[in-house]
Amino acid sequence: MAFLHFLEEYLDVVLVPTGILIMLIYHLFLLYKYINHPLSTAIGSENNDKKTWVGKILHGKDVEVAKKVKTATDVISSNTSATTTLASISLTLCSLIGAWMANSNNNFFPKEIIYGNTNPTTISIKYICLLTCFLLAFSCFVQSARHFVHSNYLLTTPGATAESDVKKAKTAVQRGSEFWSLGLRALYFALNFLLWFFGPIPMFASSVVIAVILSCHDFKKSCGDQKWPAKARNERLLSFS
Numbered sequence: 001m002a003f004l005h006f007l008e009e010y011l012d013v014v015l016v017p018t019g020i021l022i023m024l025i026y027h028l029f030l031l032y033k034y035i036n037h038p039l040s041t042a043i044g045s046e047n048n049d050k051k052t053w054v055g056k057i058l059h060g061k062d063v064e065v066a067k068k069v070k071t072a073t074d075v076i077s078s079n080t081s082a083t084t085t086l087a088s089i090s091l092t093l094c095s096l097i098g099a100w101m102a103n104s105n106n107n108f109f110p111k112e113i114i115y116g117n118t119n120p121t122t123i124s125i126k127y128i129c130l131l132t133c134f135l136l137a138f139s140c141f142v143q144s145a146r147h148f149v150h151s152n153y154l155l156t157t158p159g160a161t162a163e164s165d166v167k168k169a170k171t172a173v174q175r176g177s178e179f180w181s182l183g184l185r186a187l188y189f190a191l192n193f194l195l196w197f198f199g200p201i202p203m204f205a206s207s208v209v210i211a212v213i214l215s216c217h218d219f220k221k222s223c224g225d226q227k228w229p230a231k232a233r234n235e236r237l238l239s240f241s
Contacts, residue, residue, distance in 0.1 A: 012122060015200035019192060019207030026211045027185060030218055042218050043181050050177060051170040057155065058166045072155050076173075080148045083180060087141035090134045090187075097131045126196050133190035140183035147176035188214070 030041065038044025057068045101124070151172035157165065188210055196203035 012200045015204040016196060019200075019204040022207045022211055023189060023192065026214065030214075033219070040220055042220060043178075045220060047174045047177050050173050054151075054155070054170045054173055055166055058161050058169065069155055073152055076148050076152050076155070079176065079180075080145050080152075083141050083145040083148060083176075083183075086183060086187075087138050087145065090138035090141060090183075094131055094134045094138065097127055097134065101127045101131070126193060129196070130190055130193040133186050133193060137183045137186035137190065140179045140186060144176045144179035144183060147172050147179065151176060 030043075034041045034044050039048060054072075057072045151169055154165065154169040154172055192203055192206050192210065195206045
């Protein structure tokens with residue numbers, strides 16, 4: 001019994017850092033692939049498609065551009081609405097967590113269902129980690145909304161069809177998408193820390209499962225460029241640069 005109690009007390013020290021390390025290594029590898037081989041990742045491929053979309057919107061005759069810009073602003077507005085909604089949810093959860101932390105007598109998760117360290121210091125660390133993830137998600141979603149709003153101004157500027165203007169619009173849309181992705185990643189980490197309240201074993205299992213599921217979504221086996229004609233493929237690659 002003494003050994004089992006010792007094992008339960010120090011289970012957090014082993015499994016929790018291992019789970020965090022798995023998530024960090026996975027996302028560092030994803031970042032490396034995104035920087036060096038962007039089209040091999042879903043994020044890079046989606047950003048490339050969005051930049052191509054902006055170029056198609058702003059190129060053409062003035063009458064055609066005016067019609068396409070109306071559609072583009074509707075698309076950007078829907079993205080902005082989704083971003084602000086997630087930012088509001090993250091801020092609300094931060095407020096709730098802060099209220100729980102302020103009330104030291106309030107133990108939302110019964111100790112009987114937790115297999116692991118349940119001393120007050122560990123509980124406080126759990127709250128701080130969860131609060132940090134939601135604050136980071138809120139900050140990323142706010143920055144994403146900021147860039148999407150700025151892209152709205154760039155897309156609706158009359159006569160903004162010069163290459164420099166198109167490039168600025170592409171950059172604004174890309175930055176908004178990147179901060180959106182960062183906000184979602186912060187929520188994935190928050191899910192891990194939320195499960196930590198039920199013990200280190202669910203947290204570690206969640207880290208492994210999330211890393212496996214994300215790997216199936218984040219990495220593309222093939223860019224699909226071989227299906228494109230050579231000229232279209234070159235234009236597609238150049239639009240990403």
